Amino acid sequence: MNGFPFSCPVEVRYGDIxxxxxxxxxxxxxxxxxxxxxxxxxxxxxxxxxxxxxxxLARAAVDYRSPIDLADSVEIGVGVSHVGRTSFTFVYRIEASGRLAAEAETVQVSFDYGAGKPTPITEAFRRQLAALRVPTGPKGA
Incomplete structure (x- = not known):
C-alpha cells in the first residue's frame, strides 16, 4: 500500500457484518x-x-470514512508516526476494494510485566521501529 512500510490483506468474515x-x-x-x-x-x-x-496497548482511535461490505477486499497499511521514551504510535490506513474505509492510530507502551510499569524502549527496538516510520499521521501517509 502506498506510503506505508507494511501492509496486509484482511478477509471480511460473515460474522463481521x-x-x-x-x-x-x-x-x-x-x-x-x-x-x-x-x-x-x-x-x-x-x-x-x-x-x-x-x-x-494504551489507546486506539478510528476515523471511519466509508463502510466495508462482505464482498470487499480489505488491505491495511501500518506505519510508525512517533517514538517516545516508553511509547510509540502506529498509524493505519484501511482500504476496502481500493477506497479509503478508515484511518486509525494506536499507542503502544513498552512494559515491564514483572514490575507492572512502563519501561524505556530499547535502542534495538527503537531501530526496528525507525524502519517503519511514515512522515506524518495517517492522513499524510
Missing part, C-alpha cells in the same frame, strides 16, 4: 490487531508469546 449489512464499527479495531500481529511476526520475528514483545 452487522444488521446494517456492513462491517460493524467494533470489528475495525480487531482488524487493526490482526495487522499488528502480522507485523510483529513478519518484521520482529514474533513467535507467539506476548512476553517476547513486552508492550501493552
Amino acid at each position: 452487522d444488521a446494517m449489512n456492513h462491517v460493524n464499527n467494533a470489528v475495525y479495531v480487531s482488524y487493526l490487531e490482526l495487522a499488528r500481529v502480522r507485523l510483529w511476526r513478519e518484521r520482529f520475528a514474533f513467535a507467539g508469546s506476548a512476553r517476547e514483545i513486552p508492550i501493552i
